[in-house]
Amino acid sequence: MRLPSYQALGRSSGPDFWSGRTSRLHLCGVLESQTRLKDVLKKFPVAGLVFAVLAACGSACTGVISGNSSEPGGQLGATPAEAAKAAKAAEAAKAAGLTEANATAASGKLASRRLRKLTPDQLANSLRSLGFDIPGVATRLTLTISGTGTNFSSYAARQDMSVPHASELNSIMSEVASNAVAEGGVAASCVLSATASDCARDFVRSFGRKAFRRPLADEEQARYVGYYEQEQAKDGAKRALESLVRAILLSPHFLFLPELGSVADSSQPVAPMTSYEVAAAIAFLLTDAPPDAILSAAADAGELVNSAQRVVHVSRLIESPATAGGLLRFVAELFRYPGAAESTSRDPLLFPGYNAEQAQAYVAETDAFVREILYREDATVKTLFTAPFVMATTRTARTYGTSDSVGTEPLRVAAPAGQRSGMLTQPSWLTAYGRTADANVVGRGKFVLTRLLCQTIPPPPPNVNAMVPAPDGTATLRQRLEQHSSSPACSPCHQLMDPLGLAFENFDAIGGFRATELNQAIDASGSVVDATGLAYRYQNGLELSAQLAEAPAVKDCLARQAYAYFQGQTPDEFLGSYSEFSSRFQANGGQIRQLVVDLLSADAAFYRRNE
């Protein structure tokens, strides 16, 4: 391992975060400057900042997993000006009718009035609900860049429109529109109608209501009908309807979900979203699709304005996996297990027969496993991390060590004793964090540390060989990783990640179970201490999973992640305001579905700040 070297850059010496001691001076030097601090605060993920400060000024990646943003759910990082602003917002929130608890929670951390853009899947589901089943729409929309990396697809600020994307949408909507006026299409009856204009008027009203998820305003209705009449005079009813459908589907009111509240409230500092906006938000977040008939009717009746009313609808939808696509998406994006299907290159000598088909089967099986946990089991964090069964298919039976020919649909079978239990032993997750020939130990460990314990860790320093040495047939992966613990540049951080990753050393690069490596018994034991002081000591991944399942820090982190997903805000945008949800989640034993009901019925989720 080469130490970072400024000599290599033509310098005689320099402060270096990675060598430990002198690093402190440097970063602290940055932070001492008030102007820089402001910039850093603005741009740094807050938790990352805290970690970095602790790391640099206190102890760089000490052996204890520490430096979580704060006490679970605590607020942090507010300057006096921000605090004053927050207090003002809280007051306004209370005045606007939020409960005391919600108003406090909302203190300045409510999402702003905003637009959310439909994700490709949501767009496909919306088109389907309008009567257009266009195969592969979602995969054709390749130019959206939301939902990548560590971000959730629901983050409003990460959704991007662009010139090529607009052009892509235009070509899809042209296709859809010609579909609408073809025989059997949604607008076909108006093409042949004797009273074409009346028919079009009704069509605009009903199609517009569904597309915009609210009744059209009078002037919108008039504008679309006027447009139809103008085009019909030039080109006839069929072409006019086709253009009309295309215009409605290219409208920002279809492609975006406004969360703006009513016009009357637009000057209020804090205002509720309209019941139509609430219905759309609940529907897309929870079901990944537009509001169903019941939710639409509730919106028409103005029924979604208080928490008790929302609980009824959220509870109804979350009862069935068929209408909880958003919840399943959240779990998939949190664990990032669908990444298995994008990580299919494996050494054919080590993993004969492994291919994309097997990777896709893994992902489908974990989808089924999550449904099983959330809908057949008790939907708790504990069960998610410890359930002793797998969902196998014939294609993957060998991975699970089950000899049954189970069929093509995932079937629940008991995992071989002592080999698998819970999410972190699912082959999809293990493969997503696998490499060509061996396990991605650092990736697995970093996942547990950052995704499940909500810690942040700095990126590797420059000028170091960040590649784990390739297998050479003599050293086990644990041995090959030893330089991480022996090098002063690497060990401060890797001693946090590597033991967590090595816990899963019983699983190879495609998630297969193994008891030995190079004829040596696998050593998957380890120990770490988390930010709350809780010690984890384990012989293998099953034991680690069981301890994570009970850990308050994991529940707090999951509450935080769920808050981020269902509020559509990055953690640095809301830090502090998820504490009430976290406490309730801890108190009810980590009930995941209940957490989502809480999140999607709270007032804080449906009030918006006017700034």
Add this chain to the structure above:
Amino acid sequence: MIFLDKKRWSRRAVLSRFAAGAALSPFLPLLNSVSAAQSAGPVKRFVQWFYPLGTRPEYYFPKGGETDFQLGEVLSPFANGLREDLVILKGMYHSGGMNEPHDPMPAFTCSFTENDLVGYGPAHGDPDVAANNGTSIDQYLASRMKGSTAYPILLFDICNNGGGNPVYHANSKLNHKGVPGEGSPYAAFDRLFAGLVPAASGGAPDPALERIRAEKRSVLDLVMAELTTLETQVIAAHDKDQLQRHLEGLRSMERRLQNPTIAVGEGCAPPVVDKNNQIDKLSYVNMAVLGKLQMDIAVASLACDMTRVVNIQWSRPGSDEPVPPIISDNYHGLTHNPADDTGMIGAIRDASKLFNTHLAYFAQQLKSRADGIGTMLDTTTILSNSEVGEPNGHTHHDVPYLLVGGSAGYKTGRYLQYSKPTYGNRLMVAVCHALGYTDVQRYGDTDKIADFPPDLKGLDRGTGPLERLL
């Protein structure tokens, strides 16, 4: 190439290349107005060219002096007929990344925006950080030339997907966000050339196409009116930006519909794109083929004067993807091998040579098209660069800024070596001057280097154009 006297360029010379289709060309009025804006000089164009993970300085920089230099291995693709079109710059520093103690690797946008990078940057989970760093030079020049052509700028991506840093290769002044490019040559062709009628072929557009165009335009007008209204109701800058981009996307389609004919003249013809045999735009195996298609479309769009600013991005910064046929796996991963790994060194040399081979092809396409009294390469400034100098060290010094073409604005065929650290900021100013925007005196963050690296702390990045270039 020859250093052209600006006075020798006349508007008549510029227009003459369109003489064949002059009677029907919808671009003529535009050309007139632009010619007026750029006074009596030639039409000038700018191309921003990016390739990932730098190069090996020992194989990149020439040997010899300003004019008697011998090209190194990496730039040898220019040896055959393009040596005199180059300005090779040595001693150049990236402005970005200076404040980041953890990771001095400049983020990509810094290589064309010349701004400080604060925070972790896009590789580390926060794409907005780097994307917030000001305006890249292509976007800036596009904003200055706006209205001259149907498209202020066209952005072409070649395999900008997979591992590495995401899409944010150009920042617009308006919103300081990354602007994604078009990754599919087929979609690019459709947007720019499908259904266009060569004016020289007789001129009468197909009535059926005409009707579709009229209809499409009315749809776009309706949607644009809604976008404009909604824009007044949203408050967040991000939302306004989203609506603006939607609007801009529709406008760009509309502009194309307004101009159903192109003036097929000297050098201007629709590119050849076989839509019946499409290849996967996401597959790195296809990178070279996709690249040629994108380059051909870009050249055609310049030759037909549909745009005067083009951005071409190969792969992505810090690419974790292959560079076939040289690197079959993870390029970024490979660059982290031990510093003395000769296999790695050779691969970096060969990969950067490959990207320069593509650049030489692109330049040659421009050079083969006459423009006024010279060629299109004389009137096109190509600025090539990468996100690092040398990738194993993540260096931000001796970054491979390279000018190809543009001899209408400065003398080419030179190797300029700067002995003291010289920041890209002043190169950007020089490029602006070369393109006629002499009012620009500062570009990007030109204040003193704040914190990092320590030996450059306090250095003024300077104002005015880079000395000796112009």
